[in-house]
Amino acid sequence: MNLDFSQIVPYIPFILEGIWATLKFVSVSIVIGFILGTVLSLCKITNIPVLKWVADAYTSIFRGTPLILQLMIIYYAVPQLTGYNISAFLSAVLAFGLNSAAYISEIIRGGILAIDKGQTEAAEALGVPYKPMMLNIILPQAFKNILPAMMNEFITLTKESALVSTIGYLDIMRRAQIAGADLYRNFEALLFAGLIYWVMVYILTLLGRLMERRLRQSD
């Protein structure tokens, strides 16, 4: 064993700055994934064949190929095709947002289908139009049921976010690698990065539990 944590001390602020970089793009990705995922899930349960087909095809593509491939295509191939020099941040947000939308849409679809058909009928019988029915009656109940699955997806997203280190985005992972390379000692820096990820996920878990408790008020 040859461990010496004192050497990474000067690098700690540098690595910690990665938290903000990671949080920034993960939270934007979650918002994109959540909104797009909700829209996709609604497309999947409509009676309009075109929308259904588009949403299914979308899910199939984004779930059926590696996330790192999607990230690479957006970061390296888009500039080649369009000449637009896409930033690492934008690539990351797009890849993670679009990818998690595919997963989230499936979660939400399941959540909606699990709601008793009587809820829709009761709303319809009262003359409530589709949009308020979904927004006020079906989705709130669906979200309550799928919260654990959703938190799982957010946790996965947070951890998978380390993939963006491969396109040079200065997240926690990338910074740990740089520190390790500088010192010719990788173990300490990587361990420190691991600790940061774990704490972040732990906080996310606590937030999830808190939200769950609030949503279960009506039980």
Place this chain on the structure above:
Amino acid sequence: MIKAKNLTKVFDKNIVLDQISTTIHQGEVVTIIGPSGSGKSTFLRCLNLLEDSTEGQIYIKEKEITKLKTNKLEIRKNIGMVFQHFHLFPHMTVLDNVSYAPQKVKGVEKREAEAVARKLLAKVGLTDKENTYPNRLSGGQKQRVAIARALAMEPEIMLFDEPTSALDPEMVKEVLDVMKDLAKTGMTMVIVTHEMNFAKEVGDRVLFLDNGKLVEEAVPSVFFDKPTTDRAKVFLEKVL
């Protein structure tokens, strides 16, 4: 008020409703009885277009609602419905359950909708429950909230789909009492029920359905004492 003409519903080659024709007048309380699977609920659900009929027409106040271009939501505003399993919105309080639709559908102000809701809750005897969530209510209380919720839209017609079938026996009366009071106000009511005494006492007319057909139609005193068809006789012997 409601007129069905040769109403037919076919589902996967099964004839669920077979050429049903009848007229329900304003202020009338009509009960629909018959064995399970006879098409009672389907008929009721056709009246507010929760179910599409295959053939035939339904007219509400002389206007045909079975046309393709009918705005279903517009029709339903005027027809309240109460379900066997209540279908209250579990994530909303009792007050929100009752005041939600008038706000969203008719654009009534929140304060006004809540005032109306409170009045209706008082009418069904649940004033003290307005901030309770449905899970905390008994079956009878849930169904009374469901009735208040339907009434909040100020419908001219109320449909009841076996409103007491999912209730514990001791809670049946409180729901039937609310329905009786409602009948006294002159509401047009169509009720699918297994409560023969209620049909006898409160109903103006009985429709007896069997196998998708309207087998017999009569005032309760005649239907229950001297049914004309053998099918109705057999049915009544079993249930009375």
